[in-house]
Amino acid sequence: xxxxxLRHGLLGGAIAALAMVSAAGTASAAxxxxxxxxGNYTNPELIEKFAKAYDVKVTLxxxxxxxxxxxxxxxGGHGFDIVVPSANYVPIFVKExxxxxxxxxxxxxxKNVDPQWVDVPxxxxxxxxxxxxxxxxxxxxxTSAYAGDPNTAAxxxxxxxxxxxxxxxxxxxxxxxxxxxxxxxxxxxxxxKAVLRKVRDTLMAAKPKWQSMDYGMxxxxxxxxxxxxxxxxxxxxxxxxxxxxxxxGYPKEGYVVWMDSVAVLKDAKNVENAKLFxxxxxxxxxxxLISAFAxxxxxxxxxxxxxxxxxxxxxxxxxxxxxxxxxKFLPTCSKEAxxxxxxIWTELRK
Numbered sequence: 230x231x232x233x234x235l236r237h238g239l240l241g242g243a244i245a246a247l248a249m250v251s252a253a254g255t256a257s258a259a260x261x262x263x264x265x266x267x268g269n270y271t272n273p274e275l276i277e278k279f280a281k282a283y284d285v286k287v288t289l290x291x292x293x294x295x296x297x298x299x300x301x302x303x304x305g306g307h308g309f310d311i312v313v314p315s316a317n318y319v320p321i322f323v324k325e326x327x328x329x330x331x332x333x334x335x336x337x338x339x340k341n342v343d344p345q346w347v348d349v350p351x352x353x354x355x356x357x358x359x360x361x362x363x364x365x366x367x368x369x370x371x372t373s374a375y376a377g378d379p380n381t382a383a384x385x386x387x388x389x390x391x392x393x394x395x396x397x398x399x400x401x402x403x404x405x406x407x408x409x410x411x412x413x414x415x416x417x418x419x420x421x422k423a424v425l426r427k428v429r430d431t432l433m434a435a436k437p438k439w440q441s442m443d444y445g446m447x448x449x450x451x452x453x454x455x456x457x458x459x460x461x462x463x464x465x466x467x468x469x470x471x472x473x474x475x476x477x478g479y480p481k482e483g484y485v486v487w488m489d490s491v492a493v494l495k496d497a498k499n500v501e502n503a504k505l506f507x508x509x510x511x512x513x514x515x516x517x518l519i520s521a522f523a524x525x526x527x528x529x530x531x532x533x534x535x536x537x538x539x540x541x542x543x544x545x546x547x548x549x550x551x552x553x554x555x556x557k558f559l560p561t562c563s564k565e566a567x568x569x570x571x572x573i574w575t576e577l578r579k
Contacts, residue, residue, distance in 0.1 A: 259284045262502040265301070265309040267489070268293060269447065270362075272522030279509050285502050293444055294401055302327050302494060310497035311506060313361050316488045317403060319351040320561040331493040331504050333359040338511035346488065346528040351561065358490035359507040360528035362463070362519060365548070365556060366404040366485040368478040369446065369465040374456035379478030380552065382412040384457050386435050393438045395456035397449070400442045402574045404485050405432075405459060407559050411483025418562035420569065429573045436577060450475055463524035466545040477545040479552035486556040488528065 262279075264271070268291035276287050290309065292298045295318040301307055303325060314322055322328050333339055334347075334355045342360060352358045370379040375391045383389070385396050386409060398405055407417050409432055415424035440455060447464045449455045451471035460468075465477040491510060493503040509515055516527040517535030526546060533541070540546055548556065562570070 260499055260502055261286045261288065262311070262499050262506060263288045263290070263309045264311045264313075264506075265290050265292060265298060265307070266311075266313045267291065268444075270313075270523050272518045275510075275515060275518040275522070278515070278518070279506060282509070283502065283505055285505075296402065299325075299327075305496065308498070309494055310499045310503040311491055312494055313489050313491050315403075315559075316349070316351040316490070317559045317561045319358060319490060319492065322492065323352075323357060327495055328357050329493040329495050329497060329500065329503075330356050331500075331507060332356055333507050333511070336504070336508040336511065338508050341511050341513055341516075341529050341531055343528050343530050349488075350558075352490065358492045359511055360516075361489045361491050361510065362523060362525035362527050363486070363488035364462045364525040364546075365479065366401075366408065366459065366461055366487065367465075367480055369450055369458050369460040369468060369475055370478055371450065371453065371456045371472070371475050373453075373474045379476050380481050381478065382408050382480040382482050382484075384478060384480075385439065385459055386412050386431050388435065388438045388457070392457050394440055396439045397441045397443055397446060397455045397458035398439055399444055399446065399459050399461075400578070401459075402570060403559055404487075406570045406573060407485050407557075408459070408480060408483065411555075411557070412480070417485075417557055417559050418566050420563065420566050422569075425569055425573065429576070432573065432577050442578070461525075462545040466524040466540075466543055469545070470539075479548065479555060481552065481555055483555050483557055484552075486558045488558075 262285050271289055280287050295315050298312055298314060299318060299321060302312060346360050348354055368379060368384040370384060374395060375389060377389055385398055388396050406428060409428045410417060410419055413424060413427040413431060415421060446455060446458045446460050447467050450458060450468045462477055468475045491507055493500060497503050511529055513529050513531030514535050516529035516532040520527045521537050
């Protein structure tokens with residue numbers, strides 16, 4: 230649930246190689262580690278710390294969506310050791326035989342995982358994945374353009390006059406369609422044709438009122454290039470630090486809650502280094518480094534002591550009580566539901 234470039238900001242599509250070698254650290258594995266993660270989502274300090282601790286050369290490659298990551302990994306020949314899928318995609322990766330049962334639940338730092346993130350539906354007991362970050366998908370609104378209620382999906386599904394032609398929709402199918410389904414009164418992963426017809430009609434009617442369907446909102450909204458967008462909470466937090474006029478809205482009709490987790494790929498060439506990384510990120514101080522950069526919560530107990538002070542009360546991180554019930558985790562939808570959503574999405578993207 231997850232910018233996230235991209236959930237989160239600038240997507241540097243190409244590979245960003247971070248090679249840091251040091252003799253420091255007593256548990257030296259040496260070698261390499263190739264990480265495939267969402268863009269602008271990985272703290273360079275975290276990578277440098279891991280590289281120095283274990284004498285490992287780390288290469289980071291960005292992707293912009295769960296679908297992109299799944300397609301690339303399924304194609305093979307990618308050279309990645311680690312991927313960071315969202316909760317509703319983990320079971321798909323597992324079913325496709327793409328993940329190694331790396332057993333984070335047996336690792337030293339697993340004791341730090343908050344109990345609510347241990348026996349999760351997408352990976353019961355955590356046999357495959359270690360928590361990375363979790364958050365919400367709502368809307369970001371620049372109050373200099375629109376002073377009305379930001380806590381509604383109507384911001385992009387029925388834009389007020391002040392925002393017509395100034396709204397962006399991040400092209401993340403599951404989040405956008407999930408919010409649209411809840412907006413018209415349905416439940417995530419519905420296969421109800423009547424509900425999905427309303428979703429399709431609502432999206433198609435709204436599209437002419439949008440400015441764009443793009444990622445990179447951390448930069449674009451910071452610079453007033455876009456006045457409103459479907460966006461992730463951590464990205465919006467980063468925008469607000471640059472542009473105080475931007476607020477985060479929790480759609481009262483329903484918004485998406487997500488968690489991204491670190492998994493080791495079945496065809497990883499550097500399995501032991503990948504497992505070391507899973508254990509490494511479950512250390513509270515290291516988990517705090519992850520959050521301090523991308524500005525999302527992490528699911529690791531004890532990390533709060535190392536977190537930036539401004540995250541402890543940020544409205545983008547601390548969900549207001551009146552909106553908590555509206556947040557829903559996206560389950561892993563059936564193939565039929567996914568096919569129906571893809572058909573709507575394909576038409577919308579034409």
